[in-house]
């Protein structure tokens with residue numbers, strides 16, 4: 001059975017103390033909820049990672065992740081953080097290809113393929129984000145965009161490496177807007193992604209791949225989204241900044 005994941009993406013929010021308080025609350029609330037193949041992941045700014053990883057110790061179903069990494073192993077890249085550094089403080093995941101990185105930092109599929117390789121080489125599990133803009137959806141280009149993001153970003157991986165990838169479908173028009181994709185719209189794309197994985201690798205690989213939905217997911221709509229056959233959890237932005245909302249989304253699996 002593939003892993004079910006609710007991942008929080010704090011983005012550039014929470015100072016150090018606020019982050020520790022929030023994460024402590026989250027652990028207390030979810031420690032009895034996330035069981036079996038279900039996992040809760042919090043992706044924080046770099047400054048929190050070490051402390052959050054320490055707090056998560058002993059909770060098998062709670063993990064932490066970063067929101068980005070550099071594509072090089074090390075070197076003269078002032079201001080950057082390497083995958084090895086992220087791994088060394090106890091993080092298990094890294095978000096790659098978030099639309100905000102693509103939009104504001106010019107990250108393209110070619111660069112993201114390199115970041116994916118570097119993350120995997122350092123034993124980090126990428127949460128690889130894909131999704132179309134409103135303009136692309138209105139032009140009926142969304143399937144083509146999603147396919148090219150998969151092909152150029154992660155389909156160069158061999159089967160063993162690909163098995164470590166978590167995919168997050170995040171329609172850009174739904175991120176932080178309060179406009180959620182309907183469960184039917186999300187399911188349609190998730191099924192498409194799974195079919196593309198089956199065509200590239202095989203059905204067993206497709207069936208084992210965790211595919212998250214992200215974009216204005218909240219305690220009210222999470223249960224319906226997570227009930228869809230190909231939606232295996234969520235990548236949560238705004239609602240992950242409130243412990244009660246985030247926990248209610250985790251509970252939506254039950």
Ligand SMILES: O=C[C@H](O)COP(=O)(O)O
Pocket residue numbers: 009098170174175176177178214215216217235236237238239
């Ligand atoms: O990574 C998370 C997504 O960007 C979703 O953000 P949101 O839940 O605030 O819409």
